[in-house]
Amino acid sequence: METGFTKWIIVITVVMCCLLELIDTSIVNVALTQMMGNLSATQQEVSWVVASYAIANVIVIPMTGFLAEQFGRKNYYLFSVILFTLASMACGQSTNIWELVAFRFIQGVGGGALMATSQAILIDTFPPQQLALGQALFGMGVIIGPTIGPTLGGWIVDNYDWPWIFYVNVPVGVMASIFTILFIRDPERIKNAIRRPLGQIDWLGIFLLILGVGSLQYVLEQGESNDWFEDQSILLFTALTVVGMVGFIWRELTAKQPVVDLRVLGKSRNLAVGSFLSFILGFGLFASVFVFPIFCQRILGFTAEQTGYLLLPGALMSGFMMPVVGKSIQAGVSQKYMLPVGFGIFFVFSYWMSTQISPTAGESDFFWPLMLRGVGLALLFLPITTMSLAGLSGKDAGQAAGLTGMIRQLGGSFGVALVGTYLERTTMQNRVGLLPNISLYDPETQQRMQGLIANFMAKGADIVQAQRQAYAALEGMLMKQTALITYSQTFLMIGTFFLLCVPLIFLIKRARPGEKVDLNAAH
Incomplete structure (x- = not known):
């Protein structure tokens, strides 16, 4: 020391x-x-x-x-x-x-x-x-x-x-x-x-790890832009993912000196549960950081710098809460009680954000929800990490730390990929759902169009130009309203996902009296 x-x-x-x-x-x-x-x-x-x-x-x-x-x-x-x-x-x-x-x-x-x-x-x-x-x-x-x-x-x-x-x-x-x-x-x-x-050295295990995990990451990173399984390269790398991951799991479970000892998962039920919860944590951390800046910049017109400053206080709140949560764990507060609170707070954050989505939203509307997100993440990260490594020692703790780190990163990649695809496809579905409400045979729509045409003609456009501009403005209103509904649904979806994970807490094994987390071996 x-x-x-x-x-x-x-x-x-x-x-x-x-x-x-x-x-x-x-x-x-x-x-x-x-x-x-x-x-x-x-x-x-x-x-x-x-x-x-x-x-x-x-x-x-x-x-x-x-x-x-x-x-x-x-x-x-x-x-x-x-x-x-x-x-x-x-x-x-x-x-x-x-x-x-x-x-x-x-x-x-x-x-x-x-x-x-x-x-x-x-x-x-x-x-x-x-x-x-x-x-x-x-x-x-x-x-x-x-x-x-x-x-x-x-x-x-x-x-x-x-x-x-x-x-x-x-x-x-x-x-x-x-x-x-x-x-x-x-x-x-x-x-x-x-x-x-x-x-x-387990060269075969290293090769299969590179093949399986690398191919999976490629699919997650490139899937949305390549239209997922409509693209031949995505199909190829999906097949390589299956071959690589199945081969890697088989190799690491049978090799005498595996490069990543997966057998450690069988030694601790808490590690198995903690690995899945690490995936959820990565999903929520990266998905929320991904979707919020897109909303701020595309819909509200914020710059990247403005959006970053808006996210910063919540991140600092997480930093402030980390030592508080750590001291609580040292004082004997069980992670089994902290985690449901963390998941619940993240659901409240997501629901709160879904209600704040509007065309007139400003920075003050998101300050407190993002601060709440910071508290929720602190109540998830440290309890998941310490709970996952409880009762492990030596190489086992090191292998467990590496596994949970990889799974957290993969959770983030899944989160970004799934949220990106959800945004794209739900936007189109919502647009189709709103179209009947703006039929040109509808009196309110006709009145809106007449007002827009009159406004553009007052600015110097002739009747034909004014009509075209009015149609374009109406389409812009439709797409903006569609986007607002979609982003609201996306935050609610992320929050619901977290809420559905709460029952997993019951699978956590209660620590034995005097059982410590041997983090000294964690690499």
């Missing part, structure tokens, strides 16, 4: 790295249009800038425990920080879209290690009585990172140019590399771990 100045230098280093990794999952979203113009890329091509990073992330995360043990955690962490930093510089220097996609994949390989390994370093930095504080600091990065990404990206794009969203990583990465060399040390269990000869 480190103390004093060294302890807080380590905290600053790993929290910065964790934030960088998670900010980079969303910071590029607001710069995609500018990238398309500068790099002469299509929308389909530029979407790979996001997808390649996510695919690399989700492949690396479950292997971090094995890689830290094989090469030494400090060495692996330092390599990952340097790789992430160099790839960030290369991304900014890219001269065409496929160079950028390749460097984003490499950046994702380095970034995937930062999150899971940062958690392990934080936990080893704090004494047992302060473990909840270490987890809380890690949780702040997990929740705040994706939220402030669009804010930071919007500010950079508005004031500079898109390469700077990557260049800002470089000084932080250099500083983190220096601090890693000077202050971070491997714990004894890592120093004494037996390194596997190259021939004994």
Whole structure:
């Protein structure tokens, strides 16, 4: 355990790295249009800038425990920080879209290690009585990172140019590399771990993990834009997902030294339940962060920077609540009681947001619902994490941490993919449902049209131009009303999904007296 100045230098280093990794999952979203113009890329091509990073992330995360043990955690962490930093510089220097996609994949390989390994370093930095504080600091990065990404990206794009969203990583990465060399040390269990000869490494398991999880992430990232199963590439990668995942599960359950030990799921019912709840948490975190900015920018006309500032107080509320929740767990409050409260709060947030959706909504209408979201996420993240690892130790805890991290990321990808598809298809359904209400044979519609035509003619248009403009204005009103209904339904759908998960809490096994969470082994 480190103390004093060294302890807080380590905290600053790993929290910065964790934030960088998670900010980079969303910071590029607001710069995609500018990238398309500068790099002469299509929308389909530029979407790979996001997808390649996510695919690399989700492949690396479950292997971090094995890689830290094989090469030494400090060495692996330092390599990952340097790789992430160099790839960030290369991304900014890219001269065409496929160079950028390749460097984003490499950046994702380095970034995937930062999150899971940062958690392990934080936990080893704090004494047992302060473990909840270490987890809380890690949780702040997990929740705040994706939220402030669009804010930071919007500010950079508005004031500079898109390469700077990557260049800002470089000084932080250099500083983190220096601090890693000077202050971070491997714990004894890592120093004494037996390194596997190259021939004994589970290469088949690694290949099947890359094939299965990578293909699944591709399907989730590209499915909506490719019209899902109407596209041959989606069908192909769906088949590869099935082959890869089935093969990976079989291999990891039968191999003597698996790269990801899935047998740990059978050792703890709480881990199995916690893994599913981690999926739900990722779904809610990323889906709500995805849908709200789209609504603000497309319907209310907010800039990316304005939207980010609106999300920031709720993220800071999560950060404030994390230590409070951690201390409550240390004081003996059961996660089994916290989780229903967290799910209930997230449902209230979603329902509240669905009632606030209107064409005249302003920033003040969303402030308190988003603050409530911050409280709900804090009441979910820390209890799920600690409950999942309860009763596990050594390698089992490390494998469990990697699994829950991967599943949380996949939950986020499912959330974004499903919400995106729901928005698109429900919008069309709602438009069809509203069309009978604006029939040109309806007296109210005729009166509205006459008013619009008169308004445009008063501005100098002739009768033909005024009629065309009136039809266009009516269509605009229809689409805006359709969008408002759809976004309201989307928030309600997300909230209902969370509410339906509450019965899972009854599957959680009550902790035995004196049972502790051995987070010291979590990689």
